[in-house]
Amino acid sequence: MRTAEDVDTAVRHGADAVGFVFADSPRQVSAETARDLVRRVPDHVVTVGVFRNQDVTAVRDCARTAGLGAIQLHGDEGPEQYAALRSETRTLIRSLAFPAQQPLRHGEFGEDLVLVDAPVPGSGRAWDWDTAGFAPPSGRWLLAGGLTPDNVAEAVRVLTPWGVDVSSGVESRRGVKSPALIEAFIKAAAALGRVLAGPARPARLPRPPEAAAR
Numbered sequence: 001m002r003t004a005e006d007v008d009t010a011v012r013h014g015a016d017a018v019g020f021v022f023a024d025s026p027r028q029v030s031a032e033t034a035r036d037l038v039r040r041v042p043d044h045v046v047t048v049g050v051f052r053n054q055d056v057t058a059v060r061d062c063a064r065t066a067g068l069g070a071i072q073l074h075g076d077e078g079p080e081q082y083a084a085l086r087s088e089t090r091t092l093i094r095s096l097a098f099p100a101q102q103p104l105r106h107g108e109f110g111e112d113l114v115l116v117d118a119p120v121p122g123s124g125r126a127w128d129w130d131t132a133g134f135a136p137p138s139g140r141w142l143l144a145g146g147l148t149p150d151n152v153a154e155a156v157r158v159l160t161p162w163g164v165d166v167s168s169g170v171e172s173r174r175g176v177k178s179p180a181l182i183e184a185f186i187k188a189a190a191a192l193g194r195v196l197a198g199p200a201r202p203a204r205l206p207r208p209p210e211a212a213a214r
């Protein structure tokens with residue numbers, strides 16, 4: 001998200017989380033811009049910062065300046081980086097690309113959630129959901145990679161993730177979100193709440209500690 005209109009649209013239609021890209025990307029926002037956008041977001045919606053192969057100190061500073069509720073790492077970050085950021089956030093999200101060399105495992109680096117994404121993050125390209133080699137990580141996991149309002153239902157039917165994440169699929173052109181597509185995606189995904197994991201699924205992502213304290 002890069003504009004107040006996008007954030008307000010997502011919140012109004014019931015998004016559980018909104019994201020801000022700090023990685024090198026046409027979607028990149030500064031920590032100060034993100035801070036202004038984060039202030040618009042009600043406590044029950046988690047604000048996620050998206051990073052890729054960035055210095056831990058820079059990630060930490062950015063998360064503090066913007067007041068992020070969650071940190072999502074998309075690159076080759078290893079256990080040291082995860083450990084360094086563990087106390088910085090209540091929700092640490094680890095992105096894993098599929099197809100993968102290793103089995104997809106949850107919690108190896110102390111993360112709270114695994115995000116299974118396509119090999120090129122933010123490209124809008126889907127991975128092959130029907131692939132025989134896909135074994136989901138245990139526990140809660142998020143699905144990303146080329147999702148759109150039109151394919152999210154089928155993706156969830158096939159894979160039954162705990163949650164879904166989208167960027168390109170709600171854009172009119174690269175880097176420019178479409179309020180109509182944001183609304184359509186959330187409506188399509190919300191309708192799926194009924195088929196997702198059942199009674200154990202909490203209604204919301206964990207709230208960031210600073211929001212809980214307010």
Ligand SMILES: O=C(O)c1ccccc1N[C@@H]1O[C@H](COP(=O)(O)O)[C@@H](O)[C@H]1O
Nearest residue numbers: 023025074121122124145146166167168
């Ligand atoms: O959006 C980007 O440019 C980006 C750059 C670096 C790391 C992650 C990025 N985006 C994230 O990728 C997934 C899937 O995006 P898409 O729906 O396939 O476009 C999502 O988590 C984005 O936040």
